Amino acid sequence: MLSKKSRPVIEATLPLVGSRIGEITADFYKRLFAAHPELLDGLFSRSNQRSGEQQRALAGSIAAFATHLVNNPGTLPEAVLSRIAHKHASLGIKEEQYGVVYEHLFAAIGADLADVITPEIAEAWTEVYWLMADALIKIEKGLYAAQANDRMWTPWRVTAKSPAGADALTFTLEPADDTPVTAARPGQYISVKVQLPDGLHQVRQYSLSADAGTSRTFTTKLNDGGEVSTALHNGVKPGDVLEISNPYGEITLRDGDGPVILASAGIGCTPTASILRSLAAAGTNRDVLVLHAERSMDSWALSGQMTADAAKIDAELQLWLEQPQHGAKPGLMSLRDVELPADASLYLCGPLPFMKKIRDEAVDAGIPATRIHYEVFGPDVWLAN
Template sequence: MLSDKSRPVIEATLPLVGSRIGEITPKFYARLFAAHPELLDGLFSRSNQRNGNQQQALAGSIAAFATHLVNNPGTLPETVLARIAHRHASLGITEPQYQVVYEHLFAAIAEDLAEVITPEIAEAWTEVYWLMADALIKLEKGLYAAQANGTMWSPWKVAAKTPAGTGSITFTLEPADDTPITSALPGQYVSVKVTLPDGLRQVRQYSLSGDAGTSRSFTTKKDDGGEVSPVLHDTVQVGDVLEISNPYGEITLKEGEGPVVLASAGIGCTPTASILRSLAEAGSDRQVLVLHAESDLESWALRSQMTDDVERLKSADLQLWLEEPQAGSNAGFMSLREVDLPANASLYLCGPLPFMKHIRNEAINAGIPATKIHYEVFGPDIWLAS
């Protein structure tokens, strides 16, 4: 809870700090990596630093947290915190690192706002930071404690590399040692660490696209401008060993009997395919509506898996949108205006950010409550900053 002393200061300065946070965060990261260059080796994404996505994500989360404290006294933004905590835990963030971030973040704030900052303002924003940090530390400790092991990274051998649509590959893994395995939930992801040609290690999160439980398979589309997926596609071979995190992610299939709508675009089908697979494996009688959008049929990475699982379910239906339409598909981009959405449905979304924003808005206009719309973001969650 934000103190009575700090609340009016935060309320008065939030517009200023909010307007400058996008300039403060690049200065913060420059300071952080100058002091701790090792953080770019196996923790922070170099490409997300270059394109500014990480800065946007940090700026958005801080602004969203402070705004919530002002507008909702006595509560915390649980959804925002849970999403960040799962992402942090998948990277192995530790409690001492929050002090390192604080040191360099507030040095950047002092530099950017040197003409207006006062001790009172600095004290109030310090309180905001540690309220957020302490909440995340508590959540992350709980996530670590829930794992079947105390190891951040475990070795997994690549058992198979299977083409999965144009430009995509499914990696099937098997344990390479006797580390106890945490059972994954449908829709969760793992972090995958690879070594780049220049020797730097980089990490990316990939949704588990097949069975949940103790198996591990993920599907990735090659990004020719990226750093990790080209290594996975072109360099990693069957028999090689990858470092994999425990499973994380709060966007998982919620228990219940109500209808489920799974909406995805492109490689965003990976978490929805896992949720669909779990429903099929359980022989669920829930009404399931699968909505997917692609440029063309050949690009659909998990086409066979998803169509087979729809066939296995008694109350499932599939609708497809193709930019190059074929018989049985809708033409162009997905729109819920063309869909008869079941009453009381829960919607799970994954795909490019503009797609998710568009479908979420249409879902709300169609009467689905925002609390029943769940989305997964690949990479830094810049939705908060937009």
């Protein structure tokens, strides 16, 4: 809880700090990497740094956390914290690194707001930072403790590398040592670490796209300019060993017997395909509606798997194609003409504009926001906003 002393200070300065937080976080990362260049080797994504997505995500999450503390005294934004904590744990963030972040973040705040900042303002924002950091540290410790092992990276051997639609590949892996394996939940992701030609290690998160449990299968699309996807597609072959993390991610299939809607676009079908596979494997009696949007039929990375799994449980499958084919709806997905089951839970993944549109339409159709669960690939600039 934000102290009575700090709350009015944060409330008064939030508009100013919020308006400057983008510039502050950009300066923060410059300071951080100047002091600790090793953090770019296997931790921070230099692609996300170049695009500015990481800066926007950090800026937005800080502002969102502070806003919640002001507007909802006595509570914490659980959704914000859980999503960030899972991503941090998938990267192996350590408790002591929060002190490093604090040092350089508040140096950037002091430099940007030098004309207005006072000891009282600095103290209040320090309180906000450590409330957020301490909450994340607690969640992350719990996530680490829940794993079957205490290792950040374990070796897994690639047993198959299979085409999965245009410009996409599915990698199937098996353990390469005897490290205990954590059972993954449908919809979760793993981090994959690769070494690039310049010697730097980079990490990306990939949703498990088939069976969960103790198996590991992920599907990745080749991104233009993407460093890790290029390395995986062009440099990894069956028999090679990859370093991967334990499974993380809070967007998983919830228990219950109510209807389920799985809506995806493009390579966003990977987590929904995993959830659909788990429902099919269990022989679920739940009503399941599968919605997917693609440029063309050839682009649908997991078409065979999802079609077969939907058929096993008599799930309704609706497809939208920008390049229409028989049996598919033309153009972009819309829920306006879809009959949505009452009391359904919606699981959503795809490009950000797609998810915003579908979420808005789902809310308009009467699905409560609390029943809409979404996964963002990369820094979550939507949650921050």
